[in-house]
Amino acid sequence: MHIIDRRLNPGGKSLANRQRFLRRAKALVRSAVRSDSKDRNIKDIDQGGQIAIPLGGVREPRLRRADRGGTREYVLPGNKEYLEGDEISKSNVGRGRGSEGSPDGDGEDDFRFALSADEYVDLFLEDLELPELDKRRVSDTQSPAWRKAGFSVSGSPANLALTRTLRNSLARRVALRRPNRDEIRDLEEEIAALEREGGDRVRLMELQERLARARQIIRRIPYIDPLDLRYRQFQPYPKPVAQAVMFCLMDVSGSMSEHMKDLAKRFFALLYIFLKRRYRHVDIVFIRHTHEASEVDEETFFYSTATGGTVVSTAFREMARIVADRYPPADWNIYAAQASDGDNTSTDNETTAALLKHTILPLCQYFAYLEVAPAEPQAGFVRHQSDLWRTYEMLRGEEASFAMRRVRQRSDIYPVFRELFQRRTGAEGAASW
Secondary structure, eight states: OOOOOOOOOGGGSOHHHHHHHHHHTHHHHHHHHHHHHTTSOGGGTTOOEEEEEOGGGGOOOOOOOOSSSSOOOOOOTTOOSOOTTOOOOOOOTTSSOSSSOOTTOOOOOOEEEEEOHHHHHHHHTTTBOOTTOOTTSBOSSOEEEEEEEEEESSOOGGGBOHHHHHHHHHHHHHHTTOOOHHHHHHHHHHHHHHHHHTOOHHHHHHHHHHHHHHHHHHHHSOSSOGGGOOEEEEEEEEEOOBOEEEEEEEEOSTTSOHHHHHHHHHHHHHHHHHHHHHOSSEEEEEEEESSSEEEEOHHHHHHOOOOOOOOTHHHHHHHHHHHHHHOOTTTOEEEEEEEEOSOOOGGGHHHHHHHIIIIIHHHOSEEEEEEEOOSSOOTTOOOOOOHHHHHHHHHHTTOTTEEEEEEOSHHHHHHHHHHHHBOOOGGGOOOOO
């Protein structure tokens, strides 16, 4: 009996070859994906698409002759320049790379291919996780999981228990005394020998009768009968899962330029995609603040044009209120990420520092602050540390769960995002989800 998997590959393509190629060129593909992300719109940041990698990165390994050693004889047709014993120098002329022109116009373009949305996001968010996730805190609403529950006589072909099926088949064939191949072969060999030697005719007829009966039994008793089939059976059971909430705090005051808002939104878009892609049980709370703070939905958070003054402490008060109402710290892993240009009303800095130190950080497993700055400093202007940066820097040394970064360009967003949420190992390791 032969079982052949004839299921088609997705889209009619060779999935095995595609995955083999991605593994071989993974470093180049990962670099191309991260470079491509900075030029995308926020809505398209998690979509697949075409990327380009150097053509040399897709060549398969191959055997070739060594450059040195061995006995070699060369035939150079039309040679008028070299004699036996002359050394021919190597040259890179004509490769189509570099600043100088190529005399023969030869060159190689980059290799372009398309990634699906899942492949793109998997490479984009590789090796990222929420730091310090405490697995002892579990959700009241448990997630269904599946575990083995023995075997059944019916089920999906994908769940066929081959070992158990063959074991049942063997037991049935032994119980019914079904002849095996060795017995049939021995009978055939003995009959052939008697026919060649002209031996005992009675013995020959007896063996022929036994062979015919054995073949008849084989036809009546199949090697595998439907009664032998067994399928693996699974049953759902409630599985406790860790639960977490991420607070996204964004400054949208008048001091935030469009460039700064774009950087902040890109950071939070990456964070949103990362959380939704990697974790099933995580709540995301969006808080926008000017001189007032309010919880908003996703659409308002990313696309509203409201503006005003700057009072950072209002965002912390709003976060503390929401935690008290909906997210008891004993039951939830609480995280927060804040993006701002660093400006704050001078009279509010002391209040902000006190709220952060005594209220917000004790609640949080991890707090990340991202300061967005102008793309280029103004001519003749030396930028000093912002109000918030100076205020927060005093707390950074005291709190291991507090991180600060500054960005100026789109290209800075992803490296900083990876620094803030990269998987820790060893002493700095975070528990897996």
